Amino acid sequence: DQVTESFHRMDGKTPVIPLVESAVGIEEANNIAKAQGAFRLAFGSGDFRRDTGMAATPEAMAYPRAKLVVASRVGNLPGPIDGPTVGTNHPILREQTGITVMMGMTGKLCLAIDQTPVINEVISPTPSDVAWATDFMADFEANGRVIRDGSDLPRLGRAEKIMKLAVAFGVKPAL
Numbered sequence: 001d002q003v004t005e006s007f008h009r010m011d012g013k014t015p016v017i018p019l020v021e022s023a024v025g026i027e028e029a030n031n032i033a034k035a036q037g038a039f040r041l042a043f044g045s046g047d048f049r050r051d052t053g054m055a056a057t058p059e060a061m062a063y064p065r066a067k068l069v070v071a072s073r074v075g076n077l078p079g080p081i082d083g084p085t086v087g088t089n090h091p092i093l094r095e096q097t098g099i100t101v102m103m104g105m106t107g108k109l110c111l112a113i114d115q116t117p118v119i120n121e122v123i124s125p126t127p128s129d130v131a132w133a134t135d136f137m138a139d140f141e142a143n144g145r146v147i148r149d150g151s152d153l154p155r156l157g158r159a160e161k162i163m164k165l166a167v168a169f170g171v172k173p174a175l
Contacts, residue, residue: 007037015039017081021047026064033075041068041075042109045083058099069104079106079161086111090118097122106165124169125162131173133162 006016016037020029021044033041045061054060068080082100085093085108097119100108108119125133136159140152147153165171 001035003032003035003038007035012037017042019044020064020068021045022051023048026067029067029071030074033071033077035075038075038077040078040081040107041072042081042107043068043083043105046086048083062103065100065103065105079104081105081107081109084109084111085115088112088114090115093118094122106161120169123165124171125165127171127173129162130166130171133159133166134173137163 003016003018007014010016014037016035017040018025018032018035018038019042020026020032025032025044026048029041032038043064045056045064048054048064049056049061065080065082072078072080082097082103082105085096087093093115097108101123106123108123110116110119136155140156140159147156166173
């Protein structure tokens with residue numbers, strides 16, 4: 001209801017990025033993602049940890065991250081935005097952004113402007129990923145978009161995701 005109300009208060013045209021930051025929010029993530037005006041989910045990881053008492057470890061945060069990824073899919077939204085990394089240590093930021101990508105999230109909140117290049121580099125598909133996706137899509141199109149075996153659908157989904165991110169980040173395929 002909060003998402004829909006916010007959407008209507010902002011003229012019914014401005015997309016809303018709900019910040020999910022509590023246990024109740026995580027459990028309602030499917031409904032939040034399907035709410036009118038919802039554009040993309042974001043994870044308020046610090047407030048979530050404060051609400052639940054959970055640790056900041058990748059293992060402890062796996063469930064809420066996965067829940068937001070699944071809810072985003074249920075709501076037909078882009079991949080969710082992960083919570084921020086506190087501090088200025090770029091190796092830790094790089095490592096934590098790698099976890100963001102591994103969990104299927106496609107963005108990360110920043111607390112400082114100098115975090116942006118590191119996050120964008122890690123979240124961007126590599127040129128070799130783009131080359132693989134380009135080759136897969138070309139082969140898939142050449143074969144009439146026919147699903148040949150059970151692994152084609154997951155590969156198609158991965159290729160489509162890579163291509164969308166490649167366009168968003170301006171990544172060129174490896175030659």
